[in-house]
Amino acid sequence: MLLPLPLPVVKLPIKIHDIEPVLETAAKHPRRHLGSHLYEATTELPKPNSSLDDQFGYASKPKHLPRFVANPINGTLTIRVPRFYLKPRQRQHIVLERHLWGARIYRDDSDPIAAAIHSGWIRGEWDDTVDVTMLDPRITAPNDPADAEEILTKVPAAPVTPPADMDLQIEIVILPQLQEYTGSVEYGISSRKSKAHEGLSFMINKIRWVEEDFSSRGQERTAAALKRRLDASATLLALQSGVDDSRRVNGMAKLHA
Numbered sequence: 001m002l003l004p005l006p007l008p009v010v011k012l013p014i015k016i017h018d019i020e021p022v023l024e025t026a027a028k029h030p031r032r033h034l035g036s037h038l039y040e041a042t043t044e045l046p047k048p049n050s051s052l053d054d055q056f057g058y059a060s061k062p063k064h065l066p067r068f069v070a071n072p073i074n075g076t077l078t079i080r081v082p083r084f085y086l087k088p089r090q091r092q093h094i095v096l097e098r099h100l101w102g103a104r105i106y107r108d109d110s111d112p113i114a115a116a117i118h119s120g121w122i123r124g125e126w127d128d129t130v131d132v133t134m135l136d137p138r139i140t141a142p143n144d145p146a147d148a149e150e151i152l153t154k155v156p157a158a159p160v161t162p163p164a165d166m167d168l169q170i171e172i173v174i175l176p177q178l179q180e181y182t183g184s185v186e187y188g189i190s191s192r193k194s195k196a197h198e199g200l201s202f203m204i205n206k207i208r209w210v211e212e213d214f215s216s217r218g219q220e221r222t223a224a225a226l227k228r229r230l231d232a233s234a235t236l237l238a239l240q241s242g243v244d245d246s247r248r249v250n251g252m253a254k255l256h257a
Contacts, residue, residue: 017104017182019203026175029074034174036078037066039085039112051096055127060097062111065202072174076205079112079170080212086162091117091125100191102181108199110191112170117189121152121207122168123159124188135188153206159187162209169208175201 039062046052046059065077084090091113100114101107117124120138133140139159147156162168177200183193 017184019104022105022175022178022201026074026173029071032075034068034072034075034077035066036080036169039063039079039081039170041085041111052093055096056093060093060099062099062113065108068174073176073200075174077172077174077202079172081113081168081170082212083162083165083167085113086122086166086168087164088125091123091162092127095124095126095189098190098192100189101183101194101197102178102201103184103186103191105175105178105181105201105203106191107181107194107197108174108202109197110202112172112202112204114189114191115202116170116204116207117159118184118186118191119204120155120159120187121170121204123161126188130188132188136186139188150210151206151208165211166209167212169210171205171207172202173205175203177201 041060041062043058043060046057052059068075085094094111094114095117097111098114099111100118101110102115104119106115106118113122116122123139126132126135141158143160144157147158147160152160177197179195181192181194181197181201183191185191
């Protein structure tokens, strides 16, 4: 009895995106660093009966990139990602959420972590019903030993699984607005296509694994954020001084009573 031949595994072709014309346009502007931005996400109710509703019970939206006073095109911005958002459960949610428009170059309201997954820098996460080997051959490709280094300046041979005890810094380059943002399925996550967009664009330039000091982890580092913390400290000191003065006056009153 002849056994049926196994069906051949169909490998999806790897998409090639020509972004050089956009980079050449951006290169007409000076390269400068624009500071850092803390990655945060706010939760909201998901659409009823959606995959997010069934699996998580909530939806989320990342905080928008800062608005710049001067022209930021070709400038770099460091996005500081606390390790909480890199946990498997959170990455699975980000893959399912698909808050992402474009391919290689993304709308500036896209989720930077989703962009890092879609571009092949870090590994996404999926539930047990998903056969990862069927998603994209690049996900399970052998890793280059250099991929585990602290700083990655090019897309690794295979997406890196975030270390559990590290935070992530994603350096992006701000790019001009595109007339159209291509949607594609890459590295197991699907991005959306878009034409109308009022903002700018970005692409990932490099990533760096860091261990931020516990006291500053999850804190914004802009001048405005520093001023808010200083104002809050001054208010606390003033309140404390008022309490101490009140106790001192009450103590003196008791001595003279």
